[in-house]
Amino acid sequence: MSGSGVRPARPPMAARVAAYIGLALLGVAVGAAGSLVQAAWFPLGLLLALLGAAALFYGGLRATGTQLGVVAPAAGWVAAVLLLSAGRPEGDGVFAGGLGEIVFLLGGTVLAVMCATMTRLPQPGGSSGRLGK
Template structure:
């Protein structure tokens, strides 16, 4: 796939991977505390930064961050029985806020594709 359809497909895959990383991080951060929290945040940062480096756009970091955020919001909503997926504690809040901060940082400092072009038309 080339062009616009290829970029959209890559962004969609990155968004799905963001949701998967959020689900895995939600399970790991509480199960293996405190190393699980570091592992969960490290996985999120790696995905956000990797998406930005892969596509060389800010959208490459924003697509997995959007999938991550959507999954986290769905997991943090209460069920009719009153249950929550996330437990209460500072580790959960560190995961939520740390993931959001990582998404913003990776999207802000995403590499631009124009920095890597060497042809004469961009000079």
């Protein structure tokens, strides 16, 4: 432990809110792109779509250092995927209803939950943030 007791300064509230909104918009983009790619190039497209989602969720965690950094892009991802899977009154839809779509929906959700429940990132200066030290 360094003993200095100085914590790094947190970014202003407006910057954090902007980051979470940006992550949510990235989640919408990754969800929409993944919905199209996973069906177009079935086996590898599905893997690529899930890897993109995992990278976004974990990147949000690393960039913000909080679970909200995972929840924001995951909410955007879920919104895009659910809107694209709903279909239209004419019967058109992005998802055809096969195994790949189910794996994409459940896999992306599992990846978001896994990233959101990861342990907190270590704090600079060697402090783990535990109260019982």
